[in-house]
Amino acid sequence: MSDNSITSRLYPTRIDIPAEARxxxxxxxxxxxAATSDLKTQAKxxxxxVKGTDFYQLHLLFDELAGELEEFIDLVAERIxxxxxxxFGTVRAAASNSILPEYPLDxxxxxxHVTALSDRFAIYAKHIREAIAKTDDxxxxxxxxxxxxxxxxxxxxxxxxxxxxQVAEIKEENGKTSxxxxxxxxxxxx
Ligand SMILES: [Fe+2]
Numbered sequence: 001m002s003d004n005s006i007t008s009r010l011y012p013t014r015i016d017i018p019a020e021a022r023x024x025x026x027x028x029x030x031x032x033x034a035a036t037s038d039l040k041t042q043a044k045x046x047x048x049x050v051k052g053t054d055f056y057q058l059h060l061l062f063d064e065l066a067g068e069l070e071e072f073i074d075l076v077a078e079r080i081x082x083x084x085x086x087x088f089g090t091v092r093a094a095a096s097n098s099i100l101p102e103y104p105l106d107x108x109x110x111x112x113h114v115t116a117l118s119d120r121f122a123i124y125a126k127h128i129r130e131a132i133a134k135t136d137d138x139x140x141x142x143x144x145x146x147x148x149x150x151x152x153x154x155x156x157x158x159x160x161x162x163x164x165x166q167v168a169e170i171k172e173e174n175g176k177t178s179x180x181x182x183x184x185x186x187x188x189x190x
Contacts, residue, residue, distance in 0.1 A: 009026075009085065009086045010022060010023060010026065010083075010084045010085055010086075011084045011085075011086070012084070013083070013084035015082070015083065015084060017083065017139075017140055019084075021138045021139065021140060022083045022084060022085065022140075024134075024138060025083055025085075025135055025138055025140050025143055026080055026083055026084075026085030026086075028131055028134060028135070029076055029079055029080045029083075029085065029087075029143070030080060030085070030087070030088050030097065031097060031099065031127070032076050032127065032128070032131060032147075033073065033076045033077055033080065033087060033088065033089060033093075033094070034088070034093060034094040034095075034096075034097035034098045034099075035094075035097075035098050035099050035100055035124055035127060036069055036072050036073050036076060036124075037069075037073055037089065037091070037094035037098070038094050038095070038098035038100050039069055039100060039120055039121070039124050040066050040069035040070055040073060041066075041091075041094075041103075042100070042103040042116075042117065042120060043062050043063075043065040043066040043069060043117060044062070044063075044066045045103050045105075046058070046062040046103075046113040046116070046117055047059055047062035047063045047066060049107075049108065049113070050062065050108070050109075050110050050113045051108040051109060051110070052108070052109050052110040052111075053110075054110040054164075055110065058110045058113065058114065061160065062113070062117070065117070065157055068153060068157070072150050072153075073089070075146060075149075075150070076146070076150075077089050079142075079143055079146055083140075083143075099123065099124075099127055100120050100123055100124065101119075101120070101123075103116060103120070104116055110164075111164065111165070111168075114161050114164045114165060115165060117161055118158065118161040118162050118165065121154060121157060121158045121161060122158060124154060125151065125154045125155055125158055128147055128150050128151045128154055129147075129151055131147045132144050132147040132148050132151060135147060
């Protein structure tokens, strides 16, 4: 949904936030709505298709993530309408307006699903943090507060996801460091 004339449509309202600011906020919120809806379906995709020895705990975790994102969808869409905007909440609108990459449909293993979701939660977290600053600049502290609430939860969930990966990543990092050292030693001797 790249047509801003549609996503920025405003209805008459008595709210005291200037229309010029509300147009920009509604466009931003519609981007967030699309990304949130996209991410929710990606978490569900992982919930349904994950395999491996950690199946059950990941199956439950991914469903918790999807449930939280479902609540954010409603929060974001209703903020759009409270500002006099039109919420574009269909799956097709989400698909055409989301900032996230498509979810890999061929993965099975728990670690691959955790990695795919971590990558996407990180992109989403960045979008949300930038939106806090943008809405703050536009003097809409209520929307900035909404984004702050979402941001705290998403950062926490990114931690939950990445905690599954960090032991292996630290070991890999340490392995690289020791390899570098052993490679450097002969060069230094020369
Ligand atoms: Fe389920």
